[in-house]
Amino acid sequence: MTDTVYRTLYRMPRQSHPTPPELIAEKALLIVNQRGPGALSFRTLADHLGVPHPTLQRRCTDMAGLLDMCTDYLAAQLPDIPTTIGWAAATEQRFRALYDLLTDHPGLVALRGARPWLGKQLLARLVEPQLAHSVEVGMAPDEAVRTYRRMYLFTLGSASFVDHRDPKGAQDMTRRALAALDPDEFPMLAGQLSAIVPAVVDHDVYYGGLRQLIRAADLEAGA
16 A cells, blocks of 8 residues: 555545434433433533534434434334223323323423424324224224324323422422412412322322223214
């Protein structure tokens, strides 16, 4: 090898392998879960991954693209629920799995806000099988969509308004706010702290509400 060829070869920039989206999502979620949603930025994530900041940003396009990547990474963990267990049981298992995933990652839920969850994994593991199962048991397509939408919004809302990773903090905040009320003006809220505060972080509130929605849809459709 001539000296010229040697210098040319070894001065050429080395081609790095693109960072897998799974690793990007995993590190992003680690930052959000450990340091809070405000800590996530392309620069911070790039430092954790050991890649150039511009390269990472091009890989994800923008913050919305990064959050979509994280959502799809989590949605891939949703279980495949067999239809053989019946529509009501399968529906409950699907949405409980989504609820568990969301409550485990409140920072991501907060960052996404009102953005729709339309990643391929969520569509494949939740939306498509739920709609197909509903039509299979006799619902019209528009009825299946409305039923899904009710349960999806209820699940997302139930997971969004309380940080279930810090139940004591959520309870303390509620207790302080209600204790400051004038009992004459708010006799129920100020006088029923022992009933209200535990319900704030009680997962059974969600589970019971989900079952009510399922029973109502079951009766309407005769599923």
